Amino acid sequence: MAVTLKDVAKRAGVSRSAVSRTYTEGASVSAKTRAKVQAAAEELGYSPNALASSLTTGRTKLIGLVSNNFHNPIFLEVFDLFTKGLQDRGLRPLLVNLTDEVDPENSLRMLRAYSVDGVIVASSTLPASFAEAFGDAGVPVVHSFGRQSDNPKVDVLGIDNIAAGRLAAQTLIAHGYRRVAFLGGPETATSTQDRLKGFEDAIAAVPSVRLTKSFASNYSFAAGHLEMSRLLLSPPAEAYFCGDDVLSIGALSAVQTAGLSVPGDIGIIGLNDMEMAGWDNINLTTIHNPIRQIITSSVELIAASLNDSSRTPVAQLFDCHVVERGTLRPKP
Numbered sequence: 642m643a644v645t646l647k648d649v650a651k652r653a654g655v656s657r658s659a660v661s662r663t664y665t666e667g668a669s670v671s672a673k674t675r676a677k678v679q680a681a682a683e684e685l686g687y688s689p690n691a692l693a694s695s696l697t698t699g700r701t702k703l704i705g706l707v708s709n710n711f712h713n714p715i716f717l718e719v720f721d722l723f724t725k726g727l728q729d730r731g732l733r734p735l736l737v738n739l740t741d742e743v744d745p746e747n748s749l750r751m752l753r754a755y756s757v758d759g760v761i762v763a764s765s766t767l768p769a770s771f772a773e774a775f776g777d778a779g780v781p782v783v784h785s786f787g788r789q790s791d792n793p794k795v796d797v798l799g800i801d802n803i804a805a806g807r808l809a810a811q812t813l814i815a816h817g818y819r820r821v822a823f824l825g826g827p828e829t830a831t832s833t834q835d836r837l838k839g840f841e842d843a844i845a846a847v848p849s850v851r852l853t854k855s856f857a858s859n860y861s862f863a864a865g866h867l868e869m870s871r872l873l874l875s876p877p878a879e880a881y882f883c884g885d886d887v888l889s890i891g892a893l894s895a896v897q898t899a900g901l902s903v904p905g906d907i908g909i910i911g912l913n914d915m916e917m918a919g920w921d922n923i924n925l926t927t928i929h930n931p932i933r934q935i936i937t938s939s940v941e942l943i944a945a946s947l948n949d950s951s952r953t954p955v956a957q958l959f960d961c962h963v964v965e966r967g968t969l970r971p972k973p
Contacts, residue, residue: 649681653674707760710764714917719763732758745772748775749774753778765832767831769790769797784798806836809836821878824856824882826857855871865891881910886914914964919964
């Protein structure tokens with residue numbers, strides 16, 4: 642049978658309330674009593690019941706970790722870092738799949754049913770209004786990988802996607818490409834829109850460079866493969882900025898399936914620098930997105946919000962840089 646709080650109290654020679662206070666954050670208990678309780682708990686193999694504790698404190702320590710793109714393998718890395726980071730702070734991640742969800746009210750009702758203490762929206766495609774709906778309802782929220790603004794209503798952390806698009810264009814121009822293309826994710830996604838804007842602005846500054854653009858249905862391997870296969874039915878561009886690594890890898894596969902080579906026939910640059918981008922058989926030139934730093938800061942902010950509801954929301958931008966590998970031809 643499971644060891645109970647009563648068993649620990651008996652072994653330690655203290656009251657049950659003393660055991661309860663020992664495992665209640667912020668409760669008053671002497672150092673001597675705490676030591677006796679912890680020693681007895683260790684001897685008996687006792688672990689406090691998190692659900693019972695939440696009834697006492699009014700805090701579940703549950704953090705809703707929500708995302709809407711489970712087709713993208715980079716989110717395996719994202720969820721791994723988020724869950725570890727939250728657990729290290731004594732918080733409990735509740736993973737929620739919002740694929741195809743567009744109404745924040747549905748998500749808000751579901752997460753309230755679980756009595757979450759806070760929410761992290763991990764998405765570069767959802768509009769700011771999605772995360773803001775949680776804040777408006779009084780739920781502490783952080784939007785990781787969200788769209789930047791000068792006066793955010795909730796904490797927003799991510800990269801400057803316009804600057805990332807500009808960097809991609811400058812890189813292709815520096816490698817000598819003159820017929821370039823943008824192959825983005827969903828056209829309605831904020832990340833797609835911003836990366837395209839930066840890319841177009843930089844290309845417009847060089848009149849000798851021609852630009853075409855197209856969009857995949859989502860950020861996935863299959864969508865990238867399908868869109869590049871369609872593009873290859875006509876004379877292709879010399880090089881493509883695919884607005885995400887997994888799109889790039891799908892496009893790379895389609896080029897190879899068509900009997901063409903990368904970078905011999907077509908150049909490709911991605912964005913994110915996900916782990917598989919560096920695999921020898923992919924070797925993708927890409928723009929590094931500092932995902933680990935964004936997630937670490939996101940966890941720090943949600944933890945701070947739980948303790949101080951009066952905090953002023955902040956927008957944090959993280960720098961990107963190009964990682965040169967093997968999918969662009971050498972610079973002239």
